[in-house]
């Protein structure tokens with residue numbers, strides 16, 4: 001092959017490598033998500049379904065203390081707290097606790113809670129079957145709302161875990177907030 | 193697309209394009225483009241340096257004196273972007289352009305028109321980046337690492353920075369492809385891979401690193417762009433994304449990037465030390481394999497930049513040990529340089545002074561790197577001036593010292609004239625003394641807890657900051673001397689005429705060409721004589 005032919009082949013291969021590496025960059029997002037789900041890090045928890053959770057046998061010989069923590073991202077004027085600071089639970093028992101959020105902002109805000117479980121080695125044994133973090137939470141100005149979390153701890157949880165902390169941070173979901181505000185404005189316009 | 197060369201029609205005489213515009217703007221000649229890169233890099237070095245002096249002036253005393261905090265943060269951000277992408281990387285690409293065809297016995301780069309493109313994208317990229325300084329809302333101020341959410345809370349500067357980074361990335365990728373094509377396809381017959389000069393080897397590996405990671409950076413900033421302007425939530429927790437994700441992706445690019453800025457430096461020093469020790473390079477093959485293993489390891493250590501994000505213990509241990517492992521091939525290199533000098537009949541012309549200075553001071557940076565690699569220690573050092581001291585030792589007394597060494601070493605070959613050796617020695621000693629006054633106290637500041645990227649500080653840190661600022665201004669002024677020496681050599685041509693060999697025992701193909709090197713390098717492939725190679729002891 002002559003020189004320019006060889007250059008062209010090489011150029012093509014290099015450009016393909018670049019393209020592959022660009023695609024790889026975006027594929028890191030699902031790769032990390034899957035990795036976190038498998039290892040239970042970064043707030044990823046167990047995945048027992050509500051039915052399976054109800055059917056687990058309760059281990060009355062053990063109690064695990066579950067503590068609750070709630071925070072609001074700075075710049076968002078919401079109050080947010082658990083109704084109880086902690087509960088003692090038997091593994092296998094389905095427990096429901098309440099969190100309360102109050103919107104102190106002068107307008108409708110859509111919030112999104114992001115959960116996290118500590119310690120890491122407990123998170124895969126901790127399953128939420130119902131949680132306000134599964135959906136967006138729209139709160140009118142001044143509205144307060146009680147929100148349930150239902151969870152179960154897998155009896156297989158390592159014996160040396162005696163305390164689990166479930167914590168949430170509430171963020172303002174800008175896009176959802178804007179979308180709601182716009183559709184509300186559209187409805188107002190129709191009334192007029 | 194005709195980006196490939198038609199290299200076989202050149203005659204022996206220099207037919208440079210006539211006319212300033214044709215010569216410099218439309219050039220496809222590897223030497224002209226190399227010169228453009230080097231001049232561009234020098235200008236960026238002074239622009240970035242001026243920003244550094246704004247930072248050091250503000251930090252001269254505790255309290256807020258000279259600039260607004262926001263502007264201060266812009267200075268740290270833009271200083272880093274300008275120095276990394278505008279000064280260090282283009283300087284190495286410029287050296288590659290000048291030297292690689294001469295070192296492998298080729299007439300020019302493989303893809304000359306693409307070469308012209310890859311240079312001329314750069315001025316536009318930096319015009320975009322620097323224009324943000326004059327915009328409403330100011331330049332980006334969230335740090336060169338562009339961590340969200342902070343980095344995308346700015347105004348329009350966000351879009352400008354992202355497009356500038358895209359363009360720099362395209363330019364680097366094209367430069368890298370060109371270098372790979374030149375090295376793999378254009379070597380003179382007999383120039384086997386394991387006979388290539390170490391500088392060529394290090395650039396080959398660097399070019400592969402560039403192709404692997406620049407697209408990752410491009411992807412990461414593209415996600416920032418869509419998060420800011422198009423409603424995606426890659427890195428926004430409220431929308432189901434994760435800001436820590438950005439750090440993982442960024443450092444997957446970022447750590448190989450720091451090796452992109454040091455591997456060519458290793459190559460330069462491996463050329464210079466044998467010449468002035470009058471001995472072949474010790475352990476040529478070990479050098480090549482060490483470079484390759486450093487490049488490989490650089491892909492599996494990225495999380496040492498983010499030990500404090502809350503990683504599982506297993507992850508911390510893995511990244512700690514992987515990071516420490518890099519010190520092994522790096523140590524191989526340092527010992528090989530020392531062994532090359534051992535019992536050599538050494539002389540200390542300016543290039544050698546910078547090369548020896550590099551070996552000692554870069555190693556100090558390596559040691560502080562090892563300290564940072566220790567997870568529990570890093571929890572204390574992270575985001576303090578200790579990190580700042582670390583990376584300035586590896587980048588200023590590492591990468592930049594090697595670039596200066598290279599300029600002094602090859603300047604006579606480029607211009608046909610010797611530079612002013614006395615001034616060169618002054619430049620070295622002043623630089624070495626002032627750079628240590630500038631950065632050494634920053635280790636102490638970091639250990640005492642002074643955070644980086646903050647315009648004000650506790651008065652307890654005042655003394656070391658005064659010393660550091662004085663060193664900073666002295667180092668900055670000293671670099672004017674460098675500019676003068678280069679201008680004096682290139683334009684005033686007062687120095688002695690250089691012979692083709694220039695240095696008493698310089699080995700390698702570039703020294704068989706006349707000085708100044710003819711406009712077109714090897715129009716007929718040279719005959720390779722093993723004794724003329726810098727590592728004449730190769731035994732294979």
Ligand code: HEM
Pocket residue numbers: 337450451453454496497498515516518519522557558559560561562564565566570573574575579582583586587590591
């Ligand atoms: C033995 C080799 C090295 C080791 C073990 C090492 C280790 C580290 C570690 C652990 C950090 C993170 C510190 C922190 O943020 O807490 C760091 C930061 C850094 N290193 Fe190194 N390093 C080494 C060599 C180099 C080289 C050769 C370069 C560049 C030429 C370099 C450039 C940097 C830069 C630029 C940063 C800071 C990035 C930032 O946060 O802005 N390092 N290094």
Ligand SMILES: [Cu+2]
Pocket residue numbers: 446447450493494496497
């Ligand atoms: Cu690193």
